[in-house]
Amino acid sequence: MLGQDDGACCAPMVREPLGEEAAAELSRMFKALSDPVRLRLLSLIASHEGGEACVCDLIGPFDVSQPTISHHLKVLREAGLVGSERRGTWVYYWVLPEALAKLSALLEIPAAAPTAAR
Numbered sequence: 001m002l003g004q005d006d007g008a009c010c011a012p013m014v015r016e017p018l019g020e021e022a023a024a025e026l027s028r029m030f031k032a033l034s035d036p037v038r039l040r041l042l043s044l045i046a047s048h049e050g051g052e053a054c055v056c057d058l059i060g061p062f063d064v065s066q067p068t069i070s071h072h073l074k075v076l077r078e079a080g081l082v083g084s085e086r087r088g089t090w091v092y093y094w095v096l097p098e099a100l101a102k103l104s105a106l107l108e109i110p111a112a113a114p115t116a117a118r
Contacts, residue, residue, distance in 0.1 A: 079099075
């Protein structure tokens with residue numbers, strides 16, 4: 001459950017309320033994804049061949065400077081959404097599947113969950 005401190009994941013919020021610690025962790029992730037450049041970066045990394053991308057592959061698709069891309073990648077890394085490793089001159093990034101699983105599980109609507117009146 002998300003409310004527990006052991007990091008176990010994740011009951012949909014339609015089944016149980018979030019604990020304070022889980023809400024803080026998840027809000028950092030959602031806040032990181034609230035920027036269109038960061039959301040696109042995450043998508044580019046996740047869809048890149050081999051599941052990881054060199055920072056050199058991530059600069060071209062954007063109309064922002066390399067330092068700005070580096071800042072956005074740092075935000076994604078600090079939010080726990082991507083991992084990174086320096087290899088020689090370049091840094092490579094990959095999406096952390098467990099982070100996406102937490103976000104997905106939180107927003108999941110179980111088939112048996114009651115739906116709000118429309």
